[in-house]
Amino acid sequence: MSLFVRKNIGSLLAEAGSGTLRRELGPLALVTLGIGAVIGAGIFVMSGTVASQNAGPALTLSMVFAGIACVFAGLCYAELASMIPVAGSAYTYAYATMGELVAWIIGWDLVLEYSLSSSTVAVGWSAYAITLLGEMGITIPPRLTGAPGVHICLPDGTHVIGVFNLPAMVICLALTGLLMIGIRESARVNTTIVIIKVAVLAIFVAFGAHYVNTANLHPFIPPNTGQFGSFGWSGILRGAGIIFFAYIGFDAVSTASQEAKNPGRDIPIGILVSLAICTVIYISVGLVMTGLVPYTSLNVASPIAVAVQATGLKWLAPIVNIGAICGLSSVILVNMLAQSRIFYSMSRDGLLPPLFARLHPRYRTPHVTTAITGLVVAIASGLFPIAVLGQLVSMGTLLAFAIVCMGVLILRRIEPDTHRPFRTPGMPWVPIVGTLICLYLMSGLPLPTWIRLFVWLAVGLTIYFTYGRFHAAAARDRPIANAA
Helix, strand or coil: CCCCCCCCCCHHHHHHCCCCCCECCCHHHHHHHHHHCCCCCCHHHHHHHHHHHHHHHHHHHHHHHHHHHHHHHHHHHHHHHHHCCCCHHHHHHHHHHCHHHHHHHHHHHHHHHHHHHHHHHHHHHHHHHHHHHHHCCCCCCCCEECCCEEECCCCCCCECCCEEEEHHHHHHHHHHHHHCHHHHHHHHHHHHHHHHHHHHHHHHHHHHHHHHHHHHHCCCCCCCCCCCCCHHHHHHHHHHHHHHHHHHHHHHHHHCCHHECCCHHHHHHHHHHHHHHHHHHHHHHHHHHHHHCCCCHCCCCHHHHHHHHCCCCCHHHHHHHHHHHHHHHHHHHHHHHHHHHHHHHHHCCCCCHHHHHCCCCCCCCCCHHHHHHHHHHHHHHHCHHHHHHHHHHHHHHHHHHHHHHHHHHHHHHCCCCCCCCCCCCCCCCHHHHHHHHHHHHHHHHHHHHHHHHHHHHHHHHHHHHHHHHHHHHHCCCCCCCCCC
């Protein structure tokens, strides 16, 4: 039982055509799936944290660097997703290129990546929802709007300590129910939401640009405070690493490969087009936001709402809140969809119990793993603060992207003649540069985040060596069959 046994491309293609998940998604649905996952907490929530704590007005440079890293990784994803159209994303690609142990590590990493990403976004969703409800005269008890130990400032200036974040938990559970009904219904809801949130951000940029105070953009790169990551160029680096988790969206597109109508053509379109659109939106919104208010005032969970208040356009505030709520909802939806498909693929390979691969007899969705994912995400969103969640997700995302970039190099060498509907240009430099950029951005994240990552991976390796390794060997001997 070799730790580095690989799955051959032929078996993966047979798995992709085994007729389990429904092929319902075309190029437009895949592009909106990517936009739905990328345009969310990164711009609506974490942008304020990065501007106020790390980069200042140079937030846009952090976004540019993160976007550049994603271009290299996205080209590598497009090649692997087109030639291996299976639901497992980076986990499946690692299995085909580096072997079972690395596949387990990256699969376990993706559990961290998607679950905590959904939880991070849900915390931001809660902040915008509370603001909108407050404008409507509806008040939620303050203690039920923050994680345990979080200080919540009340309008009169007093503080209370959070118990758990009820709105965040509610949205996670509601979207879990939608995902269990079916991929077609989920995709339609996501497309509608994407149209709304892109329109809202366009309105914000168009009207907000007229109120930009250029004094707020100086100094564009605030001097470093003497601590790594606190402004200066090191702050831009750390900001890029933190904001990077938002770009997880194009990875989510690849997890839908097994539900795409023509994955060889449509998955690369979904990845690259959504990435290009989202990068332009991020830079535009970040520049306007930091031009409207001093960056020091953006250390809140709803920074765009704070920026809108500075314009005096009262009619714009509820529109932005609605757009943020819609936008963050679609991110949670897509990330939980992706997480359930990762579990599904790992279970079919024997690395997780068969329960995770069970499909609903009517909806043909992995309903059990979707329910488990939704419950875990809801609990995490209710109990953990956003800063800890966001940094962990960025670490997991960067590690996954580095593995994918290396996987393209390996597969080009060991299987050079395999058909590739999309080929990464600029070989071998694109995957090499993509790997190095991801590792460089990882180096800018705080030490506690690295410690949490290693603890998480240690737990995962324990599960692999006590369960997954032996059951995966048995699964390789079984013929491919539909899960039921």
